[in-house]
Amino acid sequence: xxxxxxxxxxxxxxxxxxxxxxxxxxxxxxxxxxxxxxxxxxxxxxxxxxxxxxxxxxxxxxxxxxxxxxxxxxxxxxxxxxxxxxxxxxxxxxxxxxxxxxxxxxxxxxxxxxxxxxxxxxxxxxxxxxxxxxxxxxxxxxxxxxxxxxxxxxxxxxxxxxxxxxxxxxxxxxxxxxxxxxxxxxxxxxxxxxxxxxxxxxxxxxxxxxxxxxxxxxxxxxxxxxxxxxxxxxxxxxxxxxxxxxxxxxxxxxxxxxxxxxxxxxxxxxxxxxxxxxxxxxxxxxxxxxxxxxxxxxxxxxxxxxxxxxxxxxxxxxx
Numbered sequence: 001x002x003x004x005x006x007x008x009x010x011x012x013x014x015x016x017x018x019x020x021x022x023x024x025x026x027x028x029x030x031x032x033x034x035x036x037x038x039x040x041x042x043x044x045x046x047x048x049x050x051x052x053x054x055x056x057x058x059x060x061x062x063x064x065x066x067x068x069x070x071x072x073x074x075x076x077x078x079x080x081x082x083x084x085x086x087x088x089x090x091x092x093x094x095x096x097x098x099x100x101x102x103x104x105x106x107x108x109x110x111x112x113x114x115x116x117x118x119x120x121x122x123x124x125x126x127x128x129x130x131x132x133x134x135x136x137x138x139x140x141x142x143x144x145x146x147x148x149x150x151x152x153x154x155x156x157x158x159x160x161x162x163x164x165x166x167x168x169x170x171x172x173x174x175x176x177x178x179x180x181x182x183x184x185x186x187x188x189x190x191x192x193x194x195x196x197x198x199x200x201x202x203x204x205x206x207x208x209x210x211x212x213x214x215x216x217x218x219x220x221x222x223x224x225x226x227x228x229x230x231x232x233x234x235x236x237x238x239x240x241x242x243x244x245x246x247x248x249x250x251x252x253x254x255x256x257x258x259x260x261x262x263x264x265x266x267x268x269x270x271x272x273x274x275x276x277x278x279x280x281x282x283x284x285x286x287x288x289x290x291x292x293x294x295x296x297x298x299x300x301x302x303x304x305x306x307x308x309x310x311x312x313x314x315x316x317x318x319x
């Protein structure tokens with residue numbers, strides 16, 4: 001295993017073919033329901049990576065079965081569901097960490113360190129741009145249905161709000177947003193544009209869309225502007241403005257050994273290994289997880305506020 005002290009004890013999937021493929025590649029017991037998995041005494045913790053509309057029930061069931069939970073983002077469909085899961089974690093005394101993976105991207109960690117060290121002075125504003133084809137990956141039916149948490153805004157809007165919240169170092173106080181469906185013919189969002197006003201005075205803009213395949217250019221880029229300079233970043237690379245031009249800042253992968261067949265950039269592999277390491281450390285020490293359930297709730301609260309702003313056509317305040 002890539003992570004010392006952690007063992008894969010089992011996997012649950014309602015799709016027998018998918019379950020068979022997984023257990024063949026990662027040998028472990030397989031189950032066709034998560035209820036079977038969380039009933040096992042040799043399982044200490046679970047990762048809930050289900051469709052968004054199933055997060056709440058599965059997480060509460062796992063916590064009540066005495067398991068620690070690493071829950072994929074977004075935490076839930078609504079703030080009310082977040083509150084129900086937080087209450088279950090409090091009752092059971094088990095760890096509930098939300099998988100906001102942006103916290104573990106080496107490039108984001110490097111940018112946060114530069115900001116904290118005063119490299120660009122006081123952050124004034126930031127922008128995050130992410131364009132990609134809506135059907136970049138095979139989309140399961142639930143993803144095409146907003147009532148089940150599908151769409152680009154819950155999936156990637158949560159990443160972008162999280163990233164800007166990390167860089168701003170503050171909670172969102174108000175939003176003005178446009179969220180809707182403009183590029184594909186499905187009952188789920190493909191677009192989100194938002195202005196976030198943070199409590200500490202920082203402002204950030206988000207531009208995200210999932211366009212029709214072949215009708216756009218994929219792009220990810222963030223830029224952070226401070227009183228003493230600027231940073232620019234992609235998912236794996238970082239630049240700092242030096243003497244009026246951007247100079248690349250080396251970003252170390254900082255990861256344990258990966259399997260040779262890891263499908264993608266090794267620096268992205270570090271993201272999920274480091275996330276799991278942080279989850280395991282919180283369980284061992286009983287300390288606060290790296291991404292708390294209250295933080296995950298805050299991101300859902302901002303997602304909801306952006307959708308409300310789009311419906312109402314006005315700013316929505318959260319403070």
